Amino acid sequence: MPASVPTLADPFESPSTSLANRAGRALWGVVWLLLFRPSPRPAHAWRAFLLRLFGARLGPCCHFYPGARIWAPWNLVCEDHVGVADEAVIYNPAPVLLRSHSVVSQQAYLCGASHDVDDARFPMVSQPIELGRYAWVAARATVCAGVRLGDGAVLGLAGVATHDLEAWSVHVGIPARRIRSRRRHDGR
Numbered sequence: 001m002p003a004s005v006p007t008l009a010d011p012f013e014s015p016s017t018s019l020a021n022r023a024g025r026a027l028w029g030v031v032w033l034l035l036f037r038p039s040p041r042p043a044h045a046w047r048a049f050l051l052r053l054f055g056a057r058l059g060p061c062c063h064f065y066p067g068a069r070i071w072a073p074w075n076l077v078c079e080d081h082v083g084v085a086d087e088a089v090i091y092n093p094a095p096v097l098l099r100s101h102s103v104v105s106q107q108a109y110l111c112g113a114s115h116d117v118d119d120a121r122f123p124m125v126s127q128p129i130e131l132g133r134y135a136w137v138a139a140r141a142t143v144c145a146g147v148r149l150g151d152g153a154v155l156g157l158a159g160v161a162t163h164d165l166e167a168w169s170v171h172v173g174i175p176a177r178r179i180r181s182r183r184r185h186d187g188r
Contacts, residue, residue: 016115016124016147017093021072028054028073039066051076059100068104075112079133086145094126094145101186102131102149112145132167134186152182 015022036050044063052058055074062078065088066169070076075092079100088104093113094106104110113126127146131137135149149155150167155176162175168182 011121014121024054024074025072028070032069037066041066066082071112085139086183092129093124095128097128097130099133099135099151101129101133102135102137104131104137105141107140108137109140109142111142115143135165137161152184152186 016066031050031054031104036047039046047064047066048058048062051064051070051073056070056076056078058076058078059080059082061080062082064070064084064086065086065181069087069089071091072088072093075095076090076098077095078098081101082098083103083106084090084098085106086129087107088110089108090104090110091112092110096110096112098104110129112129116125117120125145129143129145130148131143132149132151132153134152136154137143137149138155138159139158141155141160143149143155143161147161147162149161150165152168153165154170155161155165156170156172158174159172159176160174161171165171165176166178168184169178170180170182171178
């Protein structure tokens with residue numbers, strides 16, 4: 001019998017996150033499926049409680065709808081009066097900060113990570129996302145990793161924010177471009 005030749009592990013197969021992170025997300029997935037997702041639509045306080053139980057830091061009056069998906073609650077920080085609609089996805093390997101009165105609409109996607117395509121291991125590369133006060137990510141819009149929406153910024157329907165968006169302005173398209181100013185309504 002010939003001597004065994006050691007096999008080299010394929011670096012592509014190594015996990016992008018720690019075992020503790022994967023275990024936490026697995027447990028969160030069970031809680032989301034059994035307790036968060038089937039909860040009645042008006043049960044915002046219940047869903048906020050579940051998110052806090054997993055480390056989310058939420059201010060008062062945060063409304064997460066039952067179909068909202070949060071990848072890692074422990075990387076979520078929300079100020080007061082934040083709204084995250086059904087089927088919105090917050091993919092947050094890095095921190096996501098939703099400031100006061102920000103809104104994430106139906107099927108919007110906050111994508112906090114990508115992969116290093118030049119590295120054979122294809123490692124995850126994550127960056128924080130921040131939505132400013134009174135910012136709005138409209139339905140089916142995407143915010144890429146490392147992007148900040150300024151206070152009052154709007155990312156229109158199905159737009160893709162690949163760079164920071166100016167405060168109190170409306171942005172549309174792929175990649176998002178500024179089309180106009182927005183009237184301030186934040187009391188300033």
